[in-house]
Structure formats: C-alpha cells, structure tokens
Amino acid sequence: MLQQEPIAALATAPGIGAIAVIRVSGDKAIEVTNRIFRGKNLLEQPSHTVHFGTIRDTENVIIDEVLVAVFRSPASFTKEDVVEISCHGSDYIIRQILRLLLKEGVRMAQPGEFTQRAFLNGQFDLVQAEAVADLIAADSEATHRTALTQLRGGFSKKLKELRQQLIDFAALIELELDFGEEDVEFARRDDLRRLVLAIQRVLRPLIDSFSVGNAIKNGVPTVIVGKPNAGKSTLLNALLNEEKAIVSNIPGTTRDLIEDELFIDGIRFRFIDTAGLREATDAIEAIGVERTKQQLAKASIVIYLFDAAEMELSELSEIEQDLQQRAVPYLLVANKTDKLAQDELHNWQLHFGDQLVPIQANTGKNIPEMTQQLVRFVKTNAQTSSNTVVTNMRHFEHLSQTEAALSRVLDGLDTDVSPDWLVMDIRDALRHLGELTGEITTDDLLETIFSRFCIGK
Known part of the structure; x- marks a missing residue:
C-alpha cells in the first residue's frame, strides 16, 4: 500500500481544554514525530503502543510533556502510519507542536482527509465513511445508533454482494451480444428475474425508511x-x-x-x-x-x-x-x-x-x-x-435510482426486449449501486462528501 505525504491536524475540538490530540498520518509520520519527541525511539516501538516523553523545539526547549501513540500501517484508521500526540490543551502548545511538524515536512490536513485516506485505502466503503461524520455529529441516542449501524456496514455489505451477482449477469448478457447472430442465451432470464426481485426486496425497505431516518x-x-x-x-x-x-x-x-x-x-x-x-x-x-x-x-x-x-x-x-x-x-x-x-x-x-x-x-x-x-x-x-434506517439524501437518491432501473429490467424481461436494451438498464442499476458504496467515484463527489468533515477527521 502506497502511503501519501504526511498530514497533521488537531483531532480534538478547538479551544482551551485539559487535553488536546494532534493526529499525524502518512509516509514517515513516525519518523517525523520522532525528530521532535524526546523519550523512547519511536522508530523501534511496535504498533498500538503509547509512550511518555517531551516535545522540544529546535533549540531543545521543552514545549510540553506528552503521550505519543504509535499505529503502524496497515493497522491504523487510515491504513497508513499514524501517530497521535496527546498534549495539554493550550492553544499556544498546539500551535507550537503543529509548527514543529510543519518544519519537518508535514502539511496541514484538509477537512475529512484522514477519513478520505481510510476510504481510498480500503478501510471501509463510502457509506461507512459518511457514517463517521454522522457519528461525530450525533446528538441523540437515535442518531448515534443509526450512524453506528452504518459505520459497521449497515446495508452496504449486502448491496455489494448483490451488485457482484448483477455484474456477473451483465457480463453474460454482453457475451450474448458477441454471438448475436447465433441466437444463444448465456444468462438465464428466470435467474436474472429472481436476482432483480431479491435486490428490490432489499432496496424497498431502505427507500421507505428514509422519511423516518431523515x-x-x-x-x-x-x-x-x-x-x-x-x-x-x-x-x-x-x-x-x-x-x-x-x-x-x-x-x-x-x-x-x-x-x-x-x-x-x-x-x-x-x-x-x-x-x-x-x-x-x-x-x-x-x-x-x-x-x-x-x-x-x-x-x-x-x-x-x-x-x-x-x-x-x-x-x-x-x-x-x-x-x-x-x-x-x-x-x-x-x-x-x-x-x-x-x-x-x-x-x-x-x-x-x-x-x-x-x-x-x-x-x-x-x-x-x-x-x-x-x-x-x-x-x-x-x-x-427496516432494521437499517437510511438518513442520507445521497443514499436515498441512489437507492431510488437503482430501484427504478431494476423495474425497467423487469419490464424488459416481461416484454422480451433485446439483450442490448436489457444490459443498458442493468448497467444503470450497477452505476448507482457503485456510486452509493464508492466502488465508482469521481473527484468531485469525494471532495463534496469529505469537505463537510471536521479538519482532524
């Protein structure tokens, strides 16, 4: 797995408090932190360990006594090397530590960049990534429970399985197009109908749940x-x-x-x-x-x-x-x-x-x-x-569009349309399912989603 340039940000809420946590992630994150840390050599420490020491500036002046947690790739939130520095919650101390990190070649993280890297590195799908923001914003038991369900996979894992089966059918139908003059049928239409109905049985309760979830x-x-x-x-x-x-x-x-x-x-x-x-x-x-x-x-x-x-x-x-x-x-x-x-x-x-x-x-x-x-x-x-409640408008729209495309597939099966028309509607359903879970993404989509996150997440 390729690690990107190291980034850093305050992971706790801004303002004066007892403790603040600064998160560093990316290539040489442990090495960079080790240069400003006085204590055990972080480069020699195993993953998921915490170490006491001090942060010092270039003139060896103590900035603060800290605890440094080390998470080695891929066993971290971003699947990159990650360091979390727990310091006292003084604005001055936070600024000084971030300033030292920037001097060592780290750059400040963009909103949601840690979670975006976790998504890009395959830690979870896009639905789960969005649930991270919902979990942070949860202000009641109901919103917390809903976000946690999504974070743990919610409906996306089941949809991924069904999408893969639909991909297999689409491939068989496209194969039929290559043998159009020979009138062969590689994809059994009855099996396709059963699969489409199975997917709709998953989709419809989710779509209906949006009014409650919202x-x-x-x-x-x-x-x-x-x-x-x-x-x-x-x-x-x-x-x-x-x-x-x-x-x-x-x-x-x-x-x-x-x-x-x-x-x-x-x-x-x-x-x-x-x-x-x-x-x-x-x-x-x-x-x-x-x-x-x-x-x-x-x-x-x-x-x-x-x-x-x-x-x-x-x-x-x-x-x-x-x-x-x-x-x-x-x-x-x-x-x-x-x-x-x-x-x-x-x-x-x-x-x-x-x-x-x-x-x-x-x-x-x-x-x-x-x-x-x-x-x-x-x-x-x-x-x-539904046992899983949809709260996100983007999810609702893609689920609705998928259901509409699958209804057109069923209509095509009823009227015995040609394979090329059938595969167009299947592709449309696959596209919306893929954009829902993040298997199909664009830079604009990712920027829109992760820009709503707080900086340190």
Missing part, C-alpha cells in the same frame, strides 16, 4: 394544531418547561410559528406551535393560518389539541378522518379535561381508543403519557421500515 437525523417535526384557545401554547411551554410562547385568553394570540427542540428517550423532536385553525379575522392571522397548513403538510407527527369541554364527538370524528388521510401518525389530545365528568371522558376514550390522550396542559397532567406515545410512533415506524 426525521431522526434532523429532529422529528411534530406539529401542534387545533382551534384558537385550545391550549397549544400552554402545551408547548409545558413540554419545554419554560415560557416559550405567549399564553392568553384572547383567540388568535399565536400568529406565527413557534418552534423548539426536545429530546425524549434519545429521540430529538421539533415541536412546532401553530396559529389556531379558523377563519382568519385579518390579513396577518390569515398568513399564520396558511403557515399552519404548510407545516401540517410537512409534519412527521401531528398533535391535534382540543378543548374537551367545547368539542363535539361528531366534529372530532370528522377531524380524525382528515388526519387519517394525511398518512402520518397523529394523536388526539383532549385538553382541559378537568371540565369533563368522568363518564364523558370515558366515552371519549371508548370511541377513539389509544389515539386519544387526555391531559391538562396548565398542570402538566398526563403529558408524560402523551410524549411516550410520540416515542412509540417513531420507534414503530423505524422498525416497520
């Missing part, structure tokens, strides 16, 4: 809607445990969207308080109502909040029918239930079952039960979609 990654948009004075702003304040929204008895107080985030059982929810749904009395309120409708169209979960003492059973049934047509999870939340008699509340629950949760937003009663229902919605959808 919500998990960016926060589940949860829209609180209802009539004016139903208690939407009071509910938002109770969820966030702060006075985020203005609460008033005057109908139409909320005229714009109020949004904030809350982590519940490791899942990030984006709660959006909206203007009350009614006939607007002025132009500004009309804009607010229109924005409410726009948020409803983009919601992953809808909370329909209503005043239990003011709502008729028949009216709520009509509202539920409208929510069902939106094809997203919804919750009917009965507020101000202290105004209801016990038998009235029982009648509500008997009619709407688990879809209805009675609460008192002003006291917080039953709000934990409501939030647990929201968590169940997300977890149920994630399990229904």
